[in-house]
Amino acid sequence: MAQRGERVMGRFLGAENVERGQAYLEDLDPELHRYIIDFVYGEVYAGDVLDPKTRALCTIAMLAVRDQQLQLGVYVRAARRQGASEEEIREVLRQVAVYAGFPSAWNALATMKASFERFPEEDEPGS
Amino acid sequence: MAQRGERVMGRFLGAENVERGQAYLEDLDPELHRYIIDFVYGEVYAGDVLDPKTRALCTIAMLAVRDQQLQLGVYVRAARRQGASEEEIREVLRQVAVYAGFPSAWNALATMKASFERFPEEDEPGS
Amino acid sequence: MAQRGERVMGRFLGAENVERGQAYLEDLDPELHRYIIDFVYGEVYAGDVLDPKTRALCTIAMLAVRDQQLQLGVYVRAARRQGASEEEIREVLRQVAVYAGFPSAWNALATMKASFERFPEEDEPGS
Amino acid sequence: MAQRGERVMGRFLGAENVERGQAYLEDLDPELHRYIIDFVYGEVYAGDVLDPKTRALCTIAMLAVRDQQLQLGVYVRAARRQGASEEEIREVLRQVAVYAGFPSAWNALATMKASFERFPEEDEPGS
Amino acid sequence: MAQRGERVMGRFLGAENVERGQAYLEDLDPELHRYIIDFVYGEVYAGDVLDPKTRALCTIAMLAVRDQQLQLGVYVRAARRQGASEEEIREVLRQVAVYAGFPSAWNALATMKASFERFPEEDEPGS
Amino acid sequence: MAQRGERVMGRFLGAENVERGQAYLEDLDPELHRYIIDFVYGEVYAGDVLDPKTRALCTIAMLAVRDQQLQLGVYVRAARRQGASEEEIREVLRQVAVYAGFPSAWNALATMKASFERFPEEDEPGS
Numbered sequence: 001m002a003q004r005g006e007r008v009m010g011r012f013l014g015a016e017n018v019e020r021g022q023a024y025l026e027d028l029d030p031e032l033h034r035y036i037i038d039f040v041y042g043e044v045y046a047g048d049v050l051d052p053k054t055r056a057l058c059t060i061a062m063l064a065v066r067d068q069q070l071q072l073g074v075y076v077r078a079a080r081r082q083g084a085s086e087e088e089i090r091e092v093l094r095q096v097a098v099y100a101g102f103p104s105a106w107n108a109l110a111t112m113k114a115s116f117e118r119f120p121e122e123d124e125p126g127s
Numbered sequence: 128m129a130q131r132g133e134r135v136m137g138r139f140l141g142a143e144n145v146e147r148g149q150a151y152l153e154d155l156d157p158e159l160h161r162y163i164i165d166f167v168y169g170e171v172y173a174g175d176v177l178d179p180k181t182r183a184l185c186t187i188a189m190l191a192v193r194d195q196q197l198q199l200g201v202y203v204r205a206a207r208r209q210g211a212s213e214e215e216i217r218e219v220l221r222q223v224a225v226y227a228g229f230p231s232a233w234n235a236l237a238t239m240k241a242s243f244e245r246f247p248e249e250d251e252p253g254s
Numbered sequence: 255m256a257q258r259g260e261r262v263m264g265r266f267l268g269a270e271n272v273e274r275g276q277a278y279l280e281d282l283d284p285e286l287h288r289y290i291i292d293f294v295y296g297e298v299y300a301g302d303v304l305d306p307k308t309r310a311l312c313t314i315a316m317l318a319v320r321d322q323q324l325q326l327g328v329y330v331r332a333a334r335r336q337g338a339s340e341e342e343i344r345e346v347l348r349q350v351a352v353y354a355g356f357p358s359a360w361n362a363l364a365t366m367k368a369s370f371e372r373f374p375e376e377d378e379p380g381s
Numbered sequence: 382m383a384q385r386g387e388r389v390m391g392r393f394l395g396a397e398n399v400e401r402g403q404a405y406l407e408d409l410d411p412e413l414h415r416y417i418i419d420f421v422y423g424e425v426y427a428g429d430v431l432d433p434k435t436r437a438l439c440t441i442a443m444l445a446v447r448d449q450q451l452q453l454g455v456y457v458r459a460a461r462r463q464g465a466s467e468e469e470i471r472e473v474l475r476q477v478a479v480y481a482g483f484p485s486a487w488n489a490l491a492t493m494k495a496s497f498e499r500f501p502e503e504d505e506p507g508s
Numbered sequence: 509m510a511q512r513g514e515r516v517m518g519r520f521l522g523a524e525n526v527e528r529g530q531a532y533l534e535d536l537d538p539e540l541h542r543y544i545i546d547f548v549y550g551e552v553y554a555g556d557v558l559d560p561k562t563r564a565l566c567t568i569a570m571l572a573v574r575d576q577q578l579q580l581g582v583y584v585r586a587a588r589r590q591g592a593s594e595e596e597i598r599e600v601l602r603q604v605a606v607y608a609g610f611p612s613a614w615n616a617l618a619t620m621k622a623s624f625e626r627f628p629e630e631d632e633p634g635s
Numbered sequence: 636m637a638q639r640g641e642r643v644m645g646r647f648l649g650a651e652n653v654e655r656g657q658a659y660l661e662d663l664d665p666e667l668h669r670y671i672i673d674f675v676y677g678e679v680y681a682g683d684v685l686d687p688k689t690r691a692l693c694t695i696a697m698l699a700v701r702d703q704q705l706q707l708g709v710y711v712r713a714a715r716r717q718g719a720s721e722e723e724i725r726e727v728l729r730q731v732a733v734y735a736g737f738p739s740a741w742n743a744l745a746t747m748k749a750s751f752e753r754f755p756e757e758d759e760p761g762s
Contacts, residue, residue, distance in 0.1 A: 029744045031555075031729055032737075039547045040225050040737060047539075050218040054181050058188040058219050062226040065192045067448075067702075068738040091177040092185050094412055098167050099189035101353045102413075102421060103449040109410045156363045158348055158428075159356075166420045167356060174412075194321075194575075195357040221539055226736040229540075229548060230576040236537045283617045285602055285682075286610075293674045294479050294610060301666075304472040308435050312473050315439040316480035319446045321575075322611040345431040346439050352421050353443035448702075475666055480609045483667075483675060484703040490664045548733050558726040562689050566696040566727050570734035573700045599685040600693050606675050607697035 002034075005042030012045065012056065012078045053082040057092050064093055064108035065100040072108060076115040086116065129161075132169030139172065139183065139205045180209040184219050191220055191235035192227040199235060203242040213243065256288075259296030266299065266310065266332045307336040311346050318347055318362035319354040326362060330369040340370065383415075386423030393426065393437065393459045434463040438473050445474055445489035446481040453489060457496040467497065510542075513550030520553065520564065520586045561590040565600050572601055572616035573608040580616060584623040594624065637669075640677030647680065647691065647713045688717040692727050699728055699743035700735040707743060711750040721751065 010018045025033035045055065056079035063072040079089055089112055097105035137145045152160035172182065183206035190199040206216055216239055224232035264272045279287035299309065310333035317326040333343055343366055351359035391399045406414035426436065437460035444453040460470055470493055478486035518526045533541035553563065564587035571580040587597055597620055605613035645653045660668035680690065691714035698707040714724055724747055732740035 028741070028748060029725060029729065031551075031725070032732070032740060032744060035547070035551060035729070035732065036737065039543065039551070043539075043543060043547070044222055044225055047218040047221070049212070049214045050184075054184060054215075055218070055222070057177075057181060058185055058222060059226070061185040061188040062192045062223065063738065065189045066226060066736065066738065068226075068742075070742070071738045085176070087176045088181075090410060090412070091174040091182070094174070094410065094416070095171055095182070095185060096189065097355075097413070097416065098171055099186070099193060099195075099355045099357065101351075101355050101447065102417065103353065103444065103447065103452045105413060106409070107449075107451070109413060113409060155360070155367060156344060156348070158344070158424075159351070159359060159363060162348070162351065162420065162424060163356065166416070166424070170412075170416060170420070190357065193355065193357065195361075197361070198357045217537060217539070221537065221543070224540070224543065224736075226738065228574065228732075228734045228736050229544065230571065230574065230579045230734065232540060233536070234576075234578070236540060240536060282614070282621060283598060283602065285598070285678075286605070286613060286617060289602070289605065289674070289678060290610065293670070293678070297666075297670060297674070298476055298479055301472040301475070303466070303468045304438075308438060308469075309472070309476070311431075311435060312439055312442040312476060313480070315442040316446045316477065317611065319443045320480060320609065320611065322480075322615075324615070325611045339430070341430045342435075345428040345436070348428070349425055349436070349439060350443065352425055353440070353447060353449075471664060471666070475664065475670070478609075478667070478670065480611065482605075482607045482609050482701065483671065484607065484698065484701065484706045486667060487663070488703075488705070490667060494663060552730055552733055555726040555729070557720070557722045558692075562692060562723075563726070563730070565685075565689060566693055566730060567734070569693040569696040570700045570731065573697045574734060576734075593684070595684045596689075599682040599690070602682070603679055603690070603693060604697065606679055607694070607701060607703075 002037050002042065004046055005037035005040075008045045009037065009041040011052065012041070012081070013074065014077070014081055053079065053084050056082045057084055057088065060089060060108075061092050061096070064096045064104060067100075067104055067107060069107060069111045072111045073115045076112050077119055129164050129169065131173055132164035132167075135172045136164065136168040138179065139168070139208070140201065141204070141208055180206065180211050183209045184211055184215065187216060187235075188219050188223070191223045191231060194227075194231055194234060196234060196238045199238045200242045203239050204246055256291050256296065258300055259291035259294075262299045263291065263295040265306065266295075266335070267328065268331070268335055307333065307338050310336045311338055311342065314343060314362075315346050315350070318350045318358060321354075321358055321361060323361060323365045326365045327369045330366050331373055383418050383423065385427055386418035386421075389426045390418065390422040392433065393422075393462070394455065395458070395462055434460065434465050437463045438465055438469065441470060441489075442473050442477070445477045445485060448481075448485055448488060450488060450492045453492045454496045457493050458500055510545050510550065512554055513545035513548075516553045517545065517549040519560065520549070520589070521582065522585070522589055561587065561592050564590045565592055565596065568597060568616075569600050569604070572604045572612060575608075575612055575615060577615060577619045580619045581623045584620050585627055637672050637677065639681055640672035640675075643680045644672065644676040646687065647676070647716070648709065649712070649716055688714065688719050691717045692719055692723065695724060695743075696727050696731070699731045699739060702735075702739055702742060704742060704746045707746045708750045711747050712754055 006018065009021075013021060022033065025036060056075060059075045060072065060079055063075055076089060090109070093105055093108045093112060096108055133145065136148075140148060149160065152163060183202060186202045187199065187206055190202055203216060217236070220232055220235045220239060223235055260272065263275075267275060276287065279290060310329060313329045314326065314333055317329055330343060344363070347359055347362045347366060350362055387399065390402075394402060403414065406417060437456060440456045441453065441460055444456060457470060471490070474486055474489045474493060477489055514526065517529075521529060530541065533544060564583060567583045568580065568587055571583055584597060598617070601613055601616045601620060604616055641653065644656075648656060657668065660671060691710060694710045695707065695714055698710055711724060725744070728740055728743045728747060731743055
């Protein structure tokens with residue numbers, strides 16, 4: 001399951017980011033790290049009915065509603081990697097205003113904007 | 128804008144449900160009703176970059192994370208109407224466990240199950 | 255402080271409701287009951303700079319944003335008792351859509367409507 | 382509606398701040414900007430039954446309960462502009478402890494204090 | 509891991525309740541069921557450093573803060589099964605008032621009271 | 636009650652930190668300060684049925700679920716002072732993933748790690 005988890009994690013976060021992400025998590029808490037690899041990516045994200053782009057946009061929706069800016073920044077990149085355009089991400093984040101209020105939508109768009117400015121090259125999938 | 132709002136609302140909630148939904152909202156609060164037609168459907172949901180099925184799944188994601196069971200029940204039907212399969216909806220709701228905890232995922236799946244049992248015929252879009 | 259708490263509680267909830275409310279709380283948890291009399295009403299609500307109507311409307315705002323329907327029903331009555339009109343309460347609850355999303359505003363307006371239907375006579379202060 | 386929205390926005394945020402605020406929002410997301418002008422200020426805040434000071438205090442109540450410090454800082458100034466005294470704002474924020482817990486009240490009072498230190502001159506309305 | 513998960517689940521929820529609980533979850537969503545057995549009980553709850561009574565009280569704390577009454581009812585019983593007294597559970601729930609506000613503490617105490625009334629015999633561990 | 640409150644506060648936060656903590660709170664808001672001494676510590680935390688270590692772990696559970704990092708940092712130290720080991724605190728924080736999602740657990744573990752790095756000497760009670 002760890003192997004499947006790492007493969008799925010790499011698909012969403014980018015193979016080149018997995019090693020650094022795993023080192024960070026291992027240092028934070030080895031158990032949480034294992035849960036994320038085995039359960040989050042090895043089980044939940046491994047479901048193959050939802051296409052990866054839709055899944056990443058749903059992740060963005062959930063994180064923005066919960067005001068989790070750190071992980072939202074990571075998943076803005078993940079969604080782009082799955083082929084989501086800037087305008088699609090913006091439409092999801094505008095919709096946050098309807099379900100969690102304007103401040104959450106505003107904060108999320110600011111996080112998105114900062115991510116695009118920091119990683120301008122990732123506009124297209126596979127980059 | 129009201130006209131566009133009603134058209135978009137009908138696309139998501141089903142033309143046959145709009146009249147009853149509008150009567151309910153008008154009775155609840157005419158201003159809120161107007162906001163929902165003009166702003167929620169006439170503006171936010173009228174964005175045409177995000178495809179309607181993905182948008183409905185993001186709505187489900189947001190409502191489940193916020194434990195809003197009443198509106199979630201409505202949007203489970205809306206998502207099916209846009210072509211989302213039961214298994215796709217389930218994958219979104221399982222993912223709620225990762226971002227808002229297991230009780231929210233559990234509650235949301237119970238709401239989804241009740242909706243499918245009450246409206247069994249709506250499995251395919253356009254029905 | 256208990257004496258002040260009971261007096262302030264009576265001002266907001268109505269002297270005729272205090273006895274029943276206190277019996278309920280005493281049965282639920284005598285300590286929580288004491289906290290509510292001594293701290294919530296004897297301290298926080300005893301502040302005399304904020305006028306009681308504004309305070310009750312702020313309470314409504316907070317409860318609606320937190321989706322606490324039970325206590326919101328109680329405070330819709332309290333706000334009317336302090337002279338808030340139905341339309342003022344509605345304007346506060348519509349604003350909930352901006353800061354906590356439409357489902358919370360919708361739920362709160364439904365709670366308000368039910369309270370007005372159940373206690374129609376309380377429209378004017380002092381009734 | 383845009384015209385009404387800008388006028389109402391100016392009344393709450395201060396005419397001298399509107400231009401800068403609008404430039405920021407336009408850069409963040411032109412659609413969100415439009416929603417805020419047309420819907421938030423042009424509709425919700427344009428309601429004329431609730432007096433502006435009470436409305437601003439309710440906004441503060443909602444933002445503090447949701448731990449939205451950025452927008453809370455903006456609305457502490459807006460409330461002062463509508464004539465709310467420092468002590469009235471403090472009483473609202475202390476009440477946050479009752480409905481959302483002490484950490485939220487504490488965070489909100491810290492935001493308020495920082496706002497008063499940064500903009501000491503705004504104590505009276507119209508300044 | 510499933511075997512460990514079922515054993516740990518039985519320790520917290522009572523061996524006699526596991527079969528019924530599993531049938532319910534299997535019917536709700538077989539994948540969520542598997543996650544709960546393998547991940548929640550097989551991993552998180554299987555940690556052996558925290559004693560089971562403290563863990564159950566922390567669960568109660570978390571559920572009450574999140575206003576999850578359904579699962580809170582289940583865990584009030586689980587905490588009693590691990591030897592927590594009614595007064596210990598009450599002290600945890602009163603503390604909820606400090607961190608999530610009085611309405612959440614109130615709701616949680618009502619859930620606790622209903623659980624004790626429905627299952628009066630479970631006061632002692634192992635019953 | 637103030638005397639009892641200060642004594643209980645000192646037991647949890649460390650006598651050597653109380654003076655500085657009180658000066659900070661007094662400067663933030665004298666009323667909130669009084670509430671914390673008299674109500675939070677003088678009443679809620681003064682309950683003597685729950686042992687102090689379990690209480691501090693429940694506090695950590697509540698703060699982590701509410702994403703209150705500032706106060707969580709304070710209570711990680713308080714829990715260690717009551718004899719909670721690093722691994723016990725970690726088990727509580729991992730469990731946050733189950734009830735409030737992985738981002739909240741992650742954020743809480745990062746806060747815990749920062750606290751341990753900043754105050755390495757406090758591993759044992761009474762230090």
